[in-house]
Amino acid sequence: MDYLPVAWRLRDQLALIVGGGEIALRKARLLARAGARLRVVSPEVEAELDALAVQSGGEVIVARYIAEHLHGVTLAIGATDDMSVNQQLHQDALHVGVPVNVVDNPPLCTFIFPAIVDRDPLLISISSGGASPVLARWARSKIETLLPTRLGELASLMGRFRKPLAAKLPQIGARRLFWEGLLDGALMETVLAGRTADAEQLLQAAVDDADVETLSRGEVYLVGAGPGDPDLMTFRALRLLQKADVVLYDRLVGAGILELARRDADLVYVGKARDQHVVPQEDINNLLVHYARQGKKVCRLKGGDPFIFGRGGEELDSVVEAGIPFQVVPGVTAAAGCAAYAGIPLTHRDHAQSVRFVTGHRKDKSVDLPWASLITPGETLVFYMGLVSLSQICQGLLGAGMDPNMPAAMVSRGTLADQQVLMGSLTTLPDIIAKAEVAAPSLLIIGTVVTLHPRYRWFG
Numbered sequence: 518m519d520y521l522p523v524a525w526r527l528r529d530q531l532a533l534i535v536g537g538g539e540i541a542l543r544k545a546r547l548l549a550r551a552g553a554r555l556r557v558v559s560p561e562v563e564a565e566l567d568a569l570a571v572q573s574g575g576e577v578i579v580a581r582y583i584a585e586h587l588h589g590v591t592l593a594i595g596a597t598d599d600m601s602v603n604q605q606l607h608q609d610a611l612h613v614g615v616p617v618n619v620v621d622n623p624p625l626c627t628f629i630f631p632a633i634v635d636r637d638p639l640l641i642s643i644s645s646g647g648a649s650p651v652l653a654r655w656a657r658s659k660i661e662t663l664l665p666t667r668l669g670e671l672a673s674l675m676g677r678f679r680k681p682l683a684a685k686l687p688q689i690g691a692r693r694l695f696w697e698g699l700l701d702g703a704l705m706e707t708v709l710a711g712r713t714a715d716a717e718q719l720l721q722a723a724v725d726d727a728d729v730e731t732l733s734r735g736e737v738y739l740v741g742a743g744p745g746d747p748d749l750m751t752f753r754a755l756r757l758l759q760k761a762d763v764v765l766y767d768r769l770v771g772a773g774i775l776e777l778a779r780r781d782a783d784l785v786y787v788g789k790a791r792d793q794h795v796v797p798q799e800d801i802n803n804l805l806v807h808y809a810r811q812g813k814k815v816c817r818l819k820g821g822d823p824f825i826f827g828r829g830g831e832e833l834d835s836v837v838e839a840g841i842p843f844q845v846v847p848g849v850t851a852a853a854g855c856a857a858y859a860g861i862p863l864t865h866r867d868h869a870q871s872v873r874f875v876t877g878h879r880k881d882k883s884v885d886l887p888w889a890s891l892i893t894p895g896e897t898l899v900f901y902m903g904l905v906s907l908s909q910i911c912q913g914l915l916g917a918g919m920d921p922n923m924p925a926a927m928v929s930r931g932t933l934a935d936q937q938v939l940m941g942s943l944t945t946l947p948d949i950i951a952k953a954e955v956a957a958p959s960l961l962i963i964g965t966v967v968t969l970h971p972r973y974r975w976f977g
């Protein structure tokens with residue numbers, strides 16, 4: 518990031534504009550709108566610019582620019598077609614530490630003017646850091662069409678109710694939820710329809726009825742985030758994630774997903790790479806209660822689906838016992854995500870009539886599975902957490918009489934950009950995996966459906 522976007526309060530500040538023509542006038546209008554007092558310096562000054570400077574409470578100095586004109590100013594604009602003057606202004610401004618902008622000359626600027634989508638008091642600034650003003654304008658026109666013109670009225674209205682609401686709801690978190698609830702509801706529509714008086718009444722009634730108890734109540738959301746690709750989150754998962762004050766996540770939750778949380782949310786890493794539980798399970802359960810008891814909305818993000826090999830049940834126990842309200846949001850489980858992105862249908866009328874999800878990792882780390890019961894004709898087996906015990910799984914199935922040529926695939930980092938699919942059979946896959954570098958997490962699929970991978974492959 519070469520430029521930091523900020524919103525600069527200029528009311529009653531003195532702004533120097535060097536130049537007296539059309540370009541200077543354009544900048545003067547913008548600065549005057551922000552309430553700045555203008556000091557215009559130029560041997561010749563257009564009448565409109567002259568009037569604007571006076572009206573702003575500033576002054577017009579009909580002269581060539583000299584360094585003294587920088588005295589007492591908050592910022593300086595170079596808008597002359599005389600390069601030596603612009604250059605001089607730039608140097609002088611740097612010398613005294615005044616931010617300077619020379620129009621259309623990025624090397625001589627310490628700040629730039631972004632394109633603005635103006636729904637005053639709601640303002641959106643867009644800049645490409647000088648890389649492509651055309652692209653910035655394009656983005657601006659897109660955003661212009663997205664944001665209703667009356668949004669400014671809505672912002673003003675909300676601004677007027679800030680104080681009364683703060684008196685009613687002292688907790689900032691409760692106020693945020695109050696506003697979010699209103700924006701999702703009738704208020705937005707009423708303002709956009711131009712019914713300002715109705716909107717005002719509606720808002721007044723909502724403030725009168727605002728219930729601190731409900732709004733500042735702690736809640737827990739146990740949310741399935743899917744196998745990795747953020748696109749696979751559900752709408753509800755996204756909504757609750759954006760509502761949360763605290764987000765507890767572990768290694769299975771992709772970075773792209775965490776970026777969707779609120780900027781001001783606390784992101785708490787609770788670990789959980791295999792065998793490296795940074796925070797013991799019991800503590801995670803208690804953490805949920807701990808934060809919720811502080812009146813926070815707590816989102817526990819789980820990879821895949823929370824109720825499929827996700828200990829979702831265990832995590833809820835303490836929450837249930839503490840009587841804290843909660844929701845559970847299903848997610849795309851790894852088997853579904855990996856199967857789709859690897860082009861391996863888990864069932865198929867020519868291959869499999871059932872599918873079984875099995876964990877390759879028991880609480881006591883053994884792989885003691887009922888092998889004989891896993892050998893069902895026409896069934897696809899999906900092993901979660903099966904990478905480490907791959908050989909034992911294959912041995913177990915072979916020992917119970919499964920066809921040694923039964924196709925098997927390992928899908929590593931399914932649905933993510935670096936997804937890998939390694940194919941083999943019950944007999945060959947362990948060797949293939951031992952020789953390859955397979956990154957976690959990875960999922961083992963066993964069954965003749967695996968042969969469909971080359972046909973339905975579309976990703977990676």
Ligand code: SAH
Pocket residue numbers: 744745769819820821822823824825826827849850851852855900901902903928929930931932933958959960961
């Ligand atoms: N609740 C999760 C599973 C948690 S168990 C779900 O429903 O998907 C963790 C195991 O899930 C990993 O060991 C791996 O086998 C599997 N897994 C999760 N995400 C995966 C991914 N993106 N690619 C491959 N396997 C994945």
